[in-house]
Amino acid sequence: MAGRDHADAGRRRNAARPLARGGDHGLTEIRDFGPNPGGLRMLTYAPDDLAPDAPLVVVLHGCAQRAGAYAHAAGWLSLADRFGFAVLAPEQTTAKNPNRCFNWFEPGDAGRDRGEAASIHAMVGHAVNAHALDARRVFVTGLSAGGAMTSALLAAYPDTFAAGAVVAGVPSGVAGNMHEAFAAMRSATRLGPADLAALLDQGAPAPARRPRLVIWHGGSDGTVVPGNASALARQWGAAHGLAEAPDEVLVRGGWTRQVWRGPSGQALIEMNLLSGLGHGTPLAAGGDDPIGEVAPFMLEAGVSSSLEIARFWGLAPPEADPAPWTAAEATPQTPASGVGDKVIALVSPHVPEEVTAVIAKALSSAGLRR
Numbered sequence: 001m002a003g004r005d006h007a008d009a010g011r012r013r014n015a016a017r018p019l020a021r022g023g024d025h026g027l028t029e030i031r032d033f034g035p036n037p038g039g040l041r042m043l044t045y046a047p048d049d050l051a052p053d054a055p056l057v058v059v060l061h062g063c064a065q066r067a068g069a070y071a072h073a074a075g076w077l078s079l080a081d082r083f084g085f086a087v088l089a090p091e092q093t094t095a096k097n098p099n100r101c102f103n104w105f106e107p108g109d110a111g112r113d114r115g116e117a118a119s120i121h122a123m124v125g126h127a128v129n130a131h132a133l134d135a136r137r138v139f140v141t142g143l144s145a146g147g148a149m150t151s152a153l154l155a156a157y158p159d160t161f162a163a164g165a166v167v168a169g170v171p172s173g174v175a176g177n178m179h180e181a182f183a184a185m186r187s188a189t190r191l192g193p194a195d196l197a198a199l200l201d202q203g204a205p206a207p208a209r210r211p212r213l214v215i216w217h218g219g220s221d222g223t224v225v226p227g228n229a230s231a232l233a234r235q236w237g238a239a240h241g242l243a244e245a246p247d248e249v250l251v252r253g254g255w256t257r258q259v260w261r262g263p264s265g266q267a268l269i270e271m272n273l274l275s276g277l278g279h280g281t282p283l284a285a286g287g288d289d290p291i292g293e294v295a296p297f298m299l300e301a302g303v304s305s306s307l308e309i310a311r312f313w314g315l316a317p318p319e320a321d322p323a324p325w326t327a328a329e330a331t332p333q334t335p336a337s338g339v340g341d342k343v344i345a346l347v348s349p350h351v352p353e354e355v356t357a358v359i360a361k362a363l364s365s366a367g368l369r370r
Helices: 006-015 067-073 076-083 115-130 145-156 178-186 193-201 227-239 305-313 338-350 353-365
Strands: 028-030 041-045 056-060 086-091 138-143 163-167 212-218 248-252 255-261 267-274 281-283 298-300 326-328
Touching (some): 041 115, 067 076, 067 086, 076 086, 076 305, 138 305, 145 163, 212 227, 212 281, 227 255, 267 305
Parallel strands (some): 056 138, 138 163, 163 212, 212 267
Antiparallel strands (some): 041 086, 248 255, 255 267
């Protein structure tokens, strides 16, 4: 897109410039963006001086939240002004979900070219064209249900997103209805890496590359248990062909960061756990450089997850004067599988082979056997 006429791009940017509107925090609503099988609203923000070929960040709100309010409170609008990228904020409606949750667990809404996922994908295409953005630098992040929908989008459209960030979400494909969704939130899947990666393979044709992923989760989250963060790391680590144990584990106070790197040394997966933090987006809303605004499920943590996500994606520079990290021992994220092996050893001499096979499959699905 570098060859687009810059004057024409500027006219498109001005046409889509944010308008003040109650409840939308200065984002512009775009009503005619293309197919909308998911029945979502499209809201966008583009800084006045946005350069051609700028990146796009898709921001997905959590349940009971509005798109504009979440993009503002998480700090994404101020970061867009600071670092020069556009923001797309899809919004769920009460007509589709009374609690304004994205329906990430419904196959008809979370699959490629289906429902809400298809609507968001259409919004991405419209935003890239309208603002002359760089289609190679499209990123997606979300909180809770928005985080789970982020997982679904990365699985369904790995060719669209360069990287993603899941905040207090769950892996892709672990639920196919509301009952399974609540089960995944309250008791993280024990599926092993290979089985979790296989769920990604069901989402879309084999991609030329997998998106990079950064994960954020509160260590005291009682709504979406922290085990989901480890499951996400297992899922995407296996998809990238990485080892189960991280390449490095760093600790700074109550903040633990685990990193899995590719052959070039680039961080492909990063998992951040904040001890004592509940369910919500971690903020640094106080101090000399406040980012974000405390609100329900928007939690002061002394660290801005949005800024750190932007750094992981390469949209923001590294910390100028970082506080020291302490290295810790790296351990695999996969649940122990020895129990399943012991069960098979006990029952196999006493039951037919086909029964043993059924038991082995069930144990593997539960993450108790590889």
